[in-house]
Amino acid sequence: MTERRYDPTTGEWVVVSTNRQDRTYLPGGLPDGAACPLCPTRPGGPVTEIPRSRFEMAVFDNRFPALTRDPPRPSVPGSALTPVAPAAGACEVVVYSDDHDASLASLGAPRARTLVEVWAARTAALRERPEVAYVMPFENRGAEVGVTLSHPHGQIYAYPDIPPRPALELRTARRHHQKHGSCVWCDLVAQEAGGPRQVAAGGEWLAVVPFWARFPYQVELWPRRHATDVVDLTPTERAGLARLLVEVLEAYDRLWDFPLPYVMALHQRPTDGGDWETVSHLHVELSPPHRSATKLKHLAGSELAGGAFLTDVAPEDAAAQLRAARHR
Template identity: 60%
Template sequence: MSERRYDPTHGEWVTVATGRQDRIYKPAAAACPLCPTRAAHEPTEIPRGHFEIAVFDNRFPSLSPRPPEPAIPGTDLVPVEPAYGHCEVVVFTDDHDATLADVGVARVHLLVEAWARRVADLGADPGVRYVLPFENKGEAVGVTLHHPHGQIYAYPDVPPRPAREIAAARAHHDRTGRCVFCDVVAAEAGGVREVLAGEHFVAGVPPWARFPYEVDIWSRAHVPSLPELAPEARADLARVLARVLAGYDRYFDVRTSYLLGIHAATTDGADRDVTHLHVEICPPHRGGGKLKYLAGSETFGGAFLTDVAPEVAAERLRAACADATAPA
């Protein structure tokens, strides 16, 4: 079963994909499906003996270009649709034991290029309206495969959170005539919550951070999406991202778990005056080895609580990023 069901009590679609339940769960390193194929009789997902970045269709997709017919009939109250879309896996390196924080700026740059190309390609599908590249890293956020990798989801609609972001940006634009993210960059760049300043991107803990050590990376210029990013800006994003991730590892003194997502424009060309490329990175850590959980207030209220002042988190991460040896 793989289908989208509409929740009329919240006005959102939920995807039920039972095939995902069988996905590979924490395999031994020797059985890693994301490692290069070393013996012809034991192929992994990647039929090469060596690679830099590999992108392929997720074998356990929740959204697919040829989704099955829904298992239950839709109703006027609860419409049901085939789960159309794309789910891709992006492997960052053939080194099973590396992480994105230590593969080096050149490889992160190649990843930015790969993301941009996949966003453009998937966005060209008229059945797709939003493309979300993301990485779930570490057991603390539930990762089931340790080989360094991310994912790209191409949704048939604008999913709820980007939709709210666009609505908020539209409201701000209606009120002020400006892009809200351009205003955020103007307010935050060079300020107490800045973590790292690149030429084209600035990283900072947003004043409203939902996770204690959340870092957002904002394009300084009003660029709606990755494919429109100039070559020198792509290189700068790679430098800033690599350094922020290295800074996390230095500050927490572990290979830091996090969720990373890229928010950008819809793929149908709408709302480009208010959509502004940015990366959000949310580690679940709140310090001292303790984790931040999303509990009652976040789950049922949607009301986030954090325990660390964003100004303090920024000061700590700024120092850690400055100290971190820049990966080559």
């Protein structure tokens, strides 16, 4: 069963996807005799989801999708108060490498540039589908954020509506533009460039611990130019994003000398055109769950019940630690 159910108390849709209970769950490593489904299919070895003996990067439909092109009819009737709808959209897997023990950081800027090109190509293709309103590439890294396969990979979700977090950002950016006549993200680039919260910078991009960081070591990557989505990036900007992303991920892994878990997501303009061009500013969010080398930031009462985040490290201090880690 997979379907969308509407919450009339918040105006948000929730996907109920019971088929995902059966997805492969291997957060602690592979049991004896098991095969990683994201490794290549090698001669004499087990058949995996990728029917090649070697590859650089692979993209395919998720075997346990929450959203699909031809979703089943909802299993329950809705009402005027609580509508139910088919879970239309797409869920794709992006495998970064045939090396099971690699990471996006260890693969380097050239492979990260390939990933940026994949994000752009899949965004361009998926946004042409009439049921798709928003395309969000993301990566979950580490068992601490619920990863079920340790092979280096990310995902791309194509939603039938704009997810709540990007929708809130877009509404807020629209209010800012109406009041000030400018893009809020462009104003932030101007304010934060070269400041105490900057972690790294390239010619076209900034990496910053945001002033309002919800997670202690959260980093966001902002293009200096008002680029609305990953498709809109020039070749130079795509290369710059790849380089800076790898710099930040390397700093994460050097911070406490272990592979730092994180959630990475691209926020970009919705697919329906409209007036999003003036208020949508592409950005990449990186949210590690750690607040120290040995402690996690758990989302509990204030965050889960109230939506009010409390952070344990000043953004200026986190940025200074990450800058130092870059040069170790």
